[in-house]
Amino acid sequence: METRLANISTEDRKEIIQAYQKLLRASRNVLNWDDIKQIRKAIELSLEQAGFDRRLSGKLSIVHSLEVATIALEEIGLGRTSLICALLYDTVRKSDQSIDQIQKQFGSQVANIMDGLVKVFDLYQRNVSIQSENFRKLLLTFAQDVRVILIIIAERLQTIRTLDLYDRELQLKIASEISYLYAPMAHRLGLYTIKSEMEDLVMKYTNRDMYKFIAKKLNETKRAREKYIKEFIDPIKEELEQYNLKFDIKGRTKTIHSIFNKMQKQKVEFEQVYDLFAIRVILDSPQKHEKADCWKVYSVVADKYQPNPSRMRDWLSIPKSNGYESLHTTVLGPGNKWVEVQIRSKRMDEVAERGLAAHWKYKGVKGDQGLDMWLANIRDILENPELNAVDFIDDFKLNLYDEEVFVFTPKGDLRRLPKGATVLDFAFDIHSEVGKKCAGARVNDKNVSIRHVLQNGDQVDIQTTSNQEPKQDWLQIVVTSKAKTKLKQALRDIQYKESELGRELLVRRLKNWKIDLSDQLTGVMVKHFKFKSVNDFFRDIALEKLDVVAIKEFIQQQDRKDHERDHAESRQSGRSAENFVAPPQDDGQLQGDDVLLIDKNLTNVDFKLAKCCNPIFGDEIFGFVSVSGGIRIHRNNCPNANEMHTKFSYRIIQARWTGEAGGSYLAAIKVLGEDDIGIVSNISQIISKELKLKTRSISVDSKEGLFEGTVSVFVNNNQILNTLIKKVKEVKGVLSVSRIDAVG
Known part of the structure; x- marks a missing residue:
């Protein structure tokens, strides 16, 4: 070397x-x-x-x-x-x-x-x-x-x-x-x-701007946060030392992404997010004592600070299926602020932080079976060679973040399912044949339908009947990827059988009328009768939704048209391939890895600004080729950007604004503030007199002393929009201002 x-x-x-x-x-x-x-x-x-x-x-x-x-x-x-x-x-x-x-x-x-x-x-x-x-x-x-x-x-x-x-x-x-x-x-x-x-x-x-904003805010509030954490921890520390427990206790600031998620879900500004950090107690206890010691710590915390019963999470008794074990509680700390406390042993902490490798290191500890079952489930799903890959991605992702419910078979065996799972999910979890024949269940000795949503601790006894068959609307009932995959496979099998019956019926009837069924003729009929696929066409024949006599009449009509066309063409002269000239290529067509330059004078490319994210001049953008062939311009932080880049990257085109800002772009902002009689007037003054912007609409909704308003304006570029947001934030009584992606 x-x-x-x-x-x-x-x-x-x-x-x-x-x-x-x-x-x-x-x-x-x-x-x-x-x-x-x-x-x-x-x-x-x-x-x-x-x-x-x-x-x-x-x-x-x-x-x-x-x-x-x-x-x-x-x-x-x-x-x-x-x-x-x-x-x-x-x-x-x-x-x-x-x-x-x-x-x-x-x-x-x-x-x-x-x-x-x-x-x-x-x-x-x-x-x-x-x-x-x-x-x-x-x-x-x-x-x-x-x-x-x-x-x-x-x-x-x-x-x-x-x-x-x-x-x-x-x-x-x-x-x-x-x-x-x-x-x-x-x-x-x-x-x-x-x-x-x-x-x-x-x-x-x-989402660079928001990332920098939250990072800056966290840095500005770091000293006050550290002071509060010390004030919260000290009384607990003192109490725990009297129990002769070996422990480490510290505060941990939550991630920028999780804080941003809270701001979005709770529709609040950074200052209004109360749980910016969590307190973690890690015990150095022998494995046989670790759960009892965790509950001792919980008792100390609950004695010092009032717990919120609805925010209690016990993953000690029944760990998550990925091996995660911990005790979470949220308590009212000094200054009446809610604080999340996580309690776990060193072993549990290693599994939580390092995941799978640590899980296998402690193989044999209660809680390891769930992850093994999940991995086995993935293998089971992948055994299906006809699986539609795009559907599989979507179904698979359904179960990545899900919370869990724990239910029991009549024999007392524990089954883990995602929160929101139904009786039908449970049936497919037992076996695909049980799922296909499921007619309902007895849950806690009460009869329920296949749509019944299961709760923690339910005992479930599946009822089946031999004449039951899967139905298309069952896909709206199940939530697990295993059930969706097995169900789609069963429905395809049924549809294929129906399609084959329809084909045989049509071939037999056409033969009686001395007509041969070719692939070309089938394609023409599928298009004429407006079916999405050949299989759908044959299925409707089998289900008698499409009359075979109507098909015969269409074929005969086509034969007459073909005959008349041939006769007419034979009387024309000069029709040959030699006279064909290829149409010129449109100069506006994109080649290779070119960047699409967007400005007000672009006329030779069919493009539109996407309504889902409403880009305006100055935003970072990309182009997406739509099914109709036109190009839709999206912002880089469009809510749909991840899915487009991941599933349809071959349809992504690099794009950027060029030239000077021109024209007017419709943009909208959401304003939340105190319900004061003069606040809307002050905002209108900024828009029309100070920035001289044209307003399209202002709508205001007041409730419990607060108002929420939506303002639509025309701007030349995103700098003007950012200036508007900044100035509206400075209005007395305004609590938050944010840009709205989709503008009606």
């Missing part, structure tokens, strides 16, 4: 050595000397095969690999095998090194994981968005060995940490992908620290 490093620049050599030394420090208590020799061999192979290649960010591939390996070890808790795979990932995908050669040098475990990593390599070329089938392949690999997905999570985390090095287009694509899939996946695997960092960094690149 030293010989190879001698041939590169001092700066690159220093960067590689620093990354390598950091990995060694992180692995000091985990790896032995033989392991380190294997890792050095992996680094040398990487340098030999890939040389000193650079990634799209400009960072050396070997440095990136070393940093990913450090994350896998230090922040996820993986071991030697995963370290080697993280180091070899770039090497294998960029060189002619085969999996067989890897197996000979590093063993079968490394080779199996590398095989999985190579299969998902195509996700991370120039187009980094996840396409539907690629997503399914990724999860198929994940189902074989979960370390594949953990290494990719480590790689994605390292990538978003260095996102400043990428161009703006790639920043948005990578951030969208991580927001859409990997942050929820990290959450589901119990990697809460990584999930939180990913969410914050996504926001940093997709």
